[in-house]
Structures are given as structure tokens and as C-alpha cells.
Amino acid sequence: MMIKYLTIAALIGSCCSIMLKYTxxxxxxxxxxxxxxxCDELPCVIHKGVSYTTHINFTATQHASQLSNVCHGIIAGVPTPFAVNPINACGNGVKCPLQIGANETYTATVTCPSDVNSMRLAGKWEVVDQNGHDLICFVFPLEIVD
Structure with a gap:
């Protein structure tokens, strides 16, 4: 797997960016x-019951008629689904059908479940096409706290 970097920005106070390794x-x-x-620290500290918004800028290398968001917390190697709003990635800054070479930025929100245990884990975010193939897939470190 190739290590890349994820830019994280804080909404609270003055906006600052940090580089976070992701896979x-x-x-x-x-x-x-x-x-x-x-998010303003490494690993990203996620609070139970709080919503977090992601903005992903990407270039399509395949045509897609539909795109869906999928988010998991990987706990002890087991993917646990997290609710994502909206599930449909089309129309949230992404024009569908998505054309090869299109440069898009989409926005989606995920809320950390209130009933999960506090722990360090990996977050896995995917944007899948109508055939279930990953247009975007990345894993990043995070910590869930009260």
C-alpha cells in the first residue's frame, strides 16, 4: 500500500492545516x-456524537453513473460501519455521470456514534461506483473520545 498525506483543517479558532499520513x-x-x-491534531481526535465533514478533491480515472459514500472504523482488524450523510456522493459537489478526467470536490458528513467505546482505530473512507468498485479509498488514524 502506498502512503500519502491527508490535509486536516480545524474549524475552531483560526484555521490551520496539518499533514496526516494516510494509506x-x-x-x-x-x-x-x-x-x-x-480536526487539529494527530491522530485526529473524534468526539462521540459529533459530526465531521470531509471534502475530497480528486480526478476520475473511470466513468461512473452513480457514486456512494461508505465509512468504516477498523477496530481490531474488523470494519464497523459508520453512518454517512449523504450516502449518495453525486450532487454534493460531484457531477454524475462522472466522466474520465473530471476533477471534482465532494463533501460528506459522518457522525461518530455515541454508543462506541473510546479507542484508537483506523478510519476507512470509500467512494464506490455503481459496480461497488472504489473510486476513492483511504485509511487514516483516529482516536474516539467522550
Whole structure:
């Protein structure tokens, strides 16, 4: 797996950016930048019940008629689904059908479940096409706290 970098920006106070290592887990698109708000430290500290928004700028390398967001927390090697709003990645800054070579930025929000244990884990974010193939897939470190 190839290690890349994820740009994180904080919403609270003055906006600052940090570079966070992430692992591409099989993207068929080219990721240019990823903003996760709010997050201002490494690993990203996620609070239970709080919503976090991601903005992903990418270039499509395949045609796609539909795109869906999928988010998991990887706990002890087991992917646990996290609810994503919206599930449909089209129309949230992404024009579908998505054309090869299109440079897009889409926005989606995920809320950390209130009933999970506090722990360090890996977050896995995917944008999948109508055939279930990953247009975008990356894994990044995070910590869930109360």
C-alpha cells in the first residue's frame, strides 16, 4: 500500500492545516487533497456524537453513473460501519455521470456514534461506483473520545 498525506483543517479558532499520513486502499481515482473538519491534531481526535465533514478533491480515472459514500472504523482488524450523510456522493459537489478526467470536490458528513467505546482505530473512507468498485479509498488514524 502506498502512503500519502491527508490535509486536516480545524474549524475552531483560526484555521490551520496539518499533514496526516494516510494509506490509499485501492483508489481507482487520483486523490489530490482531503480536508476533514474539525480536526487539529494527530491522530485526529473524534468526539462521540459529533459530526465531521470531509471534502475530497480528486480526478476520475473511470466513468461512473452513480457514486456512494461508505465509512468504516477498523477496530481490531474488523470494519464497523459508520453512518454517512449523504450516502449518495453525486450532487454534493460531484457531477454524475462522472466522466474520465473530471476533477471534482465532494463533501460528506459522518457522525461518530455515541454508543462506541473510546479507542484508537483506523478510519476507512470509500467512494464506490455503481459496480461497488472504489473510486476513492483511504485509511487514516483516529482516536474516539467522550
Amino acid at each position: 490509499d486502499c485501492g483508489s481507482h481515482g487520483t486523490i489530490h487533497s482531503i480536508l476533514l473538519e474539525p
